[in-house]
Amino acid sequence: MGRLPRKKADIERAALELFVDQGVDGTSVRDISTRSGVTEGALYRHHKTKDDLVRALFARHYAEFAELVAELRKKKLPIDEFIAELVMTFYAYYDEDPYIFHFVMLVRHKLLEEVRADEHNPVELLSRILKRAERNKEIPKQNTAITTQLLLGMVMQVPIGCYYGRIKKPLVKHAERVTQACLAVMHGGG
Amino acid sequence: MGRLPRKKADIERAALELFVDQGVDGTSVRDISTRSGVTEGALYRHHKTKDDLVRALFARHYAEFAELVAELRKKKLPIDEFIAELVMTFYAYYDEDPYIFHFVMLVRHKLLEEVRADEHNPVELLSRILKRAERNKEIPKQNTAITTQLLLGMVMQVPIGCYYGRIKKPLVKHAERVTQACLAVMHGGG
Amino acid sequence: MGRLPRKKADIERAALELFVDQGVDGTSVRDISTRSGVTEGALYRHHKTKDDLVRALFARHYAEFAELVAELRKKKLPIDEFIAELVMTFYAYYDEDPYIFHFVMLVRHKLLEEVRADEHNPVELLSRILKRAERNKEIPKQNTAITTQLLLGMVMQVPIGCYYGRIKKPLVKHAERVTQACLAVMHGGG
Amino acid sequence: MGRLPRKKADIERAALELFVDQGVDGTSVRDISTRSGVTEGALYRHHKTKDDLVRALFARHYAEFAELVAELRKKKLPIDEFIAELVMTFYAYYDEDPYIFHFVMLVRHKLLEEVRADEHNPVELLSRILKRAERNKEIPKQNTAITTQLLLGMVMQVPIGCYYGRIKKPLVKHAERVTQACLAVMHGGG
């Protein structure tokens, strides 16, 4: 066997962090190689292009998160509990590694189209959950498309506020407040 | 007799749209010249550098919006009405030209630091408004930093949902629902 | 207007000569820029890629030559005179600028497929001419596909021998001998 | 018990074919490893460098062919018979493995200088044979340098036509016609 690909992880971690801190276009392959202590060429053994690296990171972490959500769905919880657990799961995930969250946020504009139709897409998923809750009379009749965006906006903005130092870590401490807000919006109707 | 500097406007419009669609770093001066039908050199007649063009666009549109907000503040409305009008103003602004809205969102990370202390900074502004409302007992005691992010998240996410076709235009039609959600969150305490 | 593209010709000439002397793959863009006294980037204003430069040079010179042949065809000469003039035209062309000839020879493997079906393709053309001569009883019945290759081989090999110093310039001095050989092969039948 | 060094053969065969199809510079070590199903590093177990591989292939196959020609010379045949046998030998060689033929043609420019003085060099050889035939009055007085190129051109062009599908395999079937043409050119004088 050849050498173990010990530096692959270093490259990917450096890339992830730099992408978050400087943007994808703002990060050169040289930046990545400098930060990871690996030569530029090494990146290309593991990923065909820089763009491929971005896609691979996105796909991996997006899949990871989708897995968490899928597990949660299997429990068939009532809507309120589902939201509570979703927020908690999400924020625990964030607390463990904020970079992953911010990276996924950062590139989803470019790459999400590729998984748009995917039912693991969190937006799509939340939308379906809300529609079903509406049918089940768990929540009042409403424009669920809007509600989806409202909940999403709340849940996702708090980590962003955290990144900018406006919200204190750890996020899980705020999960209850956010959940409460979500329930208020959901049940408020419209 | 001086005719309008139409080319300048063409350049700036092309730049604005490309920046939104491809990102700032993802848009070359050549892209701008191609889309605007003006040569590359011409850009430098009107803006010292590409970065200057970005800043000029941001400053102009951000100032425009800040002006709207400033007018609103002068009215010294009760918190609920202020939120209602803010959302409405914001969404009317979006409906008039979504590109401007998305552009401002896009570059605020990079450029807002320069105006961070600015009280027109929407985050800062909303934060202050909420703190005062809390002091005035208009809303219950709460972690206003969190509430700020929650409201912001809701208000800003809806236009994004619109960009991706999940929400129907015009946005002003959804202003009431969003306002209602904001009030519920604000008054819900936590 | 902008600067005149004065250096475009320099770049193309340098490229042509280097391609012949070192091969296409053996010639770097830096080589071209050094020899032409122009920066590397300049090449990319006039040609999208290095490969495009190769194609442009080939297309231009191939077309030039095809034009010569087309003119010749219009004269509707008897086969012997046609061959005589073709060889003479070809060698005069070579004497004027040997690099062009060698360049076209060099890259035809890669690029000729794009013009394979083209009736301006000299191989195709010669083949047709021979078939018609056969039908007109100007030459005896034979495998014209083979004869085409035989004539082609003779006519093209002499310039190559010239390149390696085995044949003295100018080539036109040898046109008669080559013509004579062609006629012998053509009329020899088989 | 030593099993055959099959991998070495696989590498060399893959290299040979790729060199012909894509050129030497146009073929990377990685291409060779992919096509041969052997890893990149393995190549360096058998050949010091890529260039060494090229030289080894050339030397081996050139030597093979030179051997054939040497045998032929020993027979001291009259010029006409010599040409006939040379063409036949050459084409049988081609029919057995066209890739070898094309490879030798491809790299002879670069590598033949090392064997330029070599009397097995086909150009040199043919040239000497013709000069001697001229001295022996087997053929009329002529510019043998030109005649050499003419014969060479014919003999070599037919395999090329075969490569492009203009001539049908096997080549040995065309040997007689080519020989006949060679004799006509040789004896035609000039």
Place this chain on the structure above:
DNA sequence: AATGAATGAGATTTCATTCAT
């Protein structure tokens, strides 16, 4: 012998900016 990750030098290409026209 074999593997394939990693290196390091260099190739091609991009691009904001300058400048002769």
Place this chain on the structure above:
DNA sequence: AATGAATGAAATCTCATTCAT
């Protein structure tokens, strides 16, 4: 004001070769 060729620096990517396993 405008043009677009040219620059120069830096970006992305390639690739023969080495080396730890």
